[in-house]
Each structure stands twice: as structure tokens, then as C-alpha cells.
Amino acid sequence: MPQTKNLKLCCARRADVPDLFSFLGNPSAMEFTHVHQSPQECRRRVMVHEYFRRRDGCAPWVVRESCTNRIIGWGGLYQDPFEPGWGFEVGYFFHPKAWGKGYASQLVTAGLAVADDELKLPEVWAMAHPENRASQRVLEKAGFIFTRPLPERTRLLYRRNR
Template identity: 45%
Template sequence: MKSKRLSYHRPCKDDFQEYFAINADPQTNLHNPHGPMTIATAHEVFHNILLHWNISNYGIWMVRELNRPEIIGFGGLSNKLYQDKQQTNLGYRLGPKFWGKGYATELAKTSIAYGFDQLKKKDIYALVRPSNTASIHVLEKCNFKLVDYFSDFQNEDPSLIYRIDASTRR
């Protein structure tokens, strides 16, 4: 699948090292109370990404710039538990050298279109830390609305739950 500047691919086991490198980078975890991913956690999460694809036939994509071999990040839609309810979740993480180019917004808009047009989802959610103003800006540019808060980390401000539904996406 492609958008204006990016290509999206189902990840495979060979993509693990790039996945780990991006998720172990302290810069990509500035707003993550857990901090950078350990190799053990990365193996578990990446396994679950591949498993999600096998079960649902969609999931988090491996993302590249068009016509370039380097992986710039991972993102897309997956199922996520929100306060005991399974929801379709938008998530992404890009390598720092690809920040500030509008790629997160392009990835988010592609994911939204895919979710509503191909998967026929009624709504899509996103969970973001309140200090992550760049991701909040991406969500708001894509017409997500703040709908709730989620106390997912002890002694931390609650995460923000954003939502977009098919009828108000544009």
C-alpha cells in the first residue's frame, strides 16, 4: 500500500532489528513512562504485531519512504484494550530523523482511510501521553477528538483517549 510519500508493508521477522532500534531509542520514548524498550519487551511486542496480522489480516505496518529501502518506522491500526473494551487503535513510532516532515500525519490519514474504507470500522481510537504535543497535534489535524482519560501509569498524569468516527472523519 502507498500514500503520497510513503509505502506500507506487512512486517516480517526480518524487520525486528529495525523495530527494536526505533523502540529502544531514548528519543522515541521521551513521553513513555516505561522508557526505551528492552530487547525482551521488543521481542514480545513484535511477536504480537505479527500475530495480530495472522489473526486479523491487518495491523501495524512497516513504513518506508517511497522507493527507499530504509525503514522509517512502524504504525497503523491494531486492536487494543481500552478500559476493558476492545477498540481499533491508531499507533505509530517513527525514527527521530524522520520527525518534522509530516510523515506521522500522512501515516495517520492513510490508516484512518484504510480503517474506514477497507476494514469498515465505525470508529478509531488513539492513546497519547499528555506531554506528547506533537502527536496530539497530528491527531487533531486528522479530526480526532479528545473523548476520555485513561489512568494507565501510577503517579503519572492520565493518558488522553482520542476518537474519530466514520461519520465525522472529514
Template identity: 35%
Template sequence: MASAMEFRIETERLILEPAKASDARSLHDVLSDQDHMRFTASTADFAASQRYFRSLEQHWRRHGFGAWTLVHRQTSETLGWGGLIMDEDEPGWGPELVYFLAPSFTGKGYAYEMAKAATVWGFETLGLDKICAFAKQDNRPSQRLLVKLGFRKVRFVASLKRDYFERLP
């Protein structure tokens, strides 16, 4: 298995490092903020956040790709996490682009910067033939971000109450 450093990516403003269990310390406040995480899922307590980030770390070992922790290159602040994951409950969807930022970092292009790097990495390094994403219909910022990245809305998935997007290389 490759080392975590082999999966580290640097963009103009970000360092993307494979998510690990210890990231729960710096990102629990985001993950447990029910209002901010209203378009996805939140955790009830710190133990649940630890389990979540442990699962992200294990994902890298199982699949050879996963979510990164987003670190600001100049300030070393942890901004959020995101990347490419396989939904263990719905593996048929294939690799899925996900992104979550702390409220103070939204609307500043960081999600786009990470998502663009993840998409390029997925196609060019992993050789993926498709990347999917989901966004609730009332999550306009995510819908716009996906379209800007070249994703195409395919359909509404009623069981998830989300629009399904996909992008080909």
C-alpha cells in the same frame, strides 16, 4: 486469509507493508531508545524487540489488520511503524491508531501521511465505526496530529495517564 500484499498501501512518499518479526532488525534502535519512546513503551534488548515485532505480525493473522512498517518510496529506508491495532489487554477500546518513527524522520509529515492512510483504510476498507488513539498530555506533536486527522479528545484516562481520542467515519 489474505496475503500480506493485499494489505500493502502506497502513499505519496511511503510504502506501508504489514509489520513482521524480521522488522526488529531495522527498528530495534528506535524501539529500545528510552528517551525517544518516552511517551509510550520501549524494549530492554533485541530479544524483546523481536517478541514485539513477532506480536505485530501475529496481530495481522488474528484481526485482519495491524501495524505497517513504513518504508520511504524513493530511498527504501525504514522510517518506523504504525497502523491500527487492538490492545490485547484492553480490547474494549476497539481499533487504535498507533505510530512510531525513528528520530531522524519526525516532524516531516510522515506520521500524518501514514495515519491518514490508516484511518481512511480502516473506515473505507474495514468498515470500522470508530478508531481511537491515546496521547500523553505533554506529547503535543501527537495531540496536534490527532486533531489534524479529525480525532476528538474525549477524556483523560487516569489509569493510562493519557488523553483518549476518537474519530468516527
């Protein structure tokens, strides 16, 4: 499995869902994105993404902090089976205790390595909430360019060409 300086990136297992739900189901942690309403919804979403890994060659990883081996995030490169039509995108979702440590940037870099080196994608998309300046900075630092607002989704659309 891939690793970054501080992260271990793993395929999701059902046993990971309670730890993932601890932040994916937390309204304050997911203030700018989708909040899972139940452990069952979280399990379904995570496992459907994992199913699509075989088709697409990528899906969100379970993110573990290397020094503790604790699950602290979920994300990477994927095509969203629940909102199709956006193409390949990067996304990242972290437990609040992991915020501000540069982990989102490491995860985006790992996802873009898959896009560039393995899948040879011509472009990758990303979205950020207009009020989530930290997420916007992560994308800009990774070479994403603001493309346009998506008012119907309350998002800003970003694109990165290979």
C-alpha cells in the same frame, strides 16, 4: 502493499526487527510511550501484532521512507493484543530522524482508510501523552476528538467516528 506520498507500508518480517529496535528500544525516541527493553521483546511484540493481522484485518505496518527504502517507523491501525479492550486504534512510532516531516499524518490517514474503506469500523481510538503536543496535533488534524484523560495511563484518549 499500501503507499502514501512518501511512505511504503509493509507487513513486518523478523528481519525488520533490528531496524525497528533502533528506535522502539530508544528511551529518548519513545519518551512518551512504551520502550522495548530488548531486541527479543521487540521481536515478540512485532510478531504477535503480525499474527493478529490475520484475525483483525490490520496490524501495525513497517514504515519505509519511499526515497531511501529505509525503515523509519512502525504503526497504523490495530487492536493491541498486549493491552486489549480499547478497540481499534491508530498508533505511530518513528525514528527521530523522521520527525517533523508529516509522516505520522500520512500513516494515520492510511490507517483510517483501512478502518473506513475495508473494515467499515464505526469508530477508531487513539491515545497521546499529555505532554506530546505534536502527537495531539496529528490526531486532531485527522479528525480525532479529545474524549477524556486517562490519568492511570498518563494518556489523553481520542476518538474518531466514521
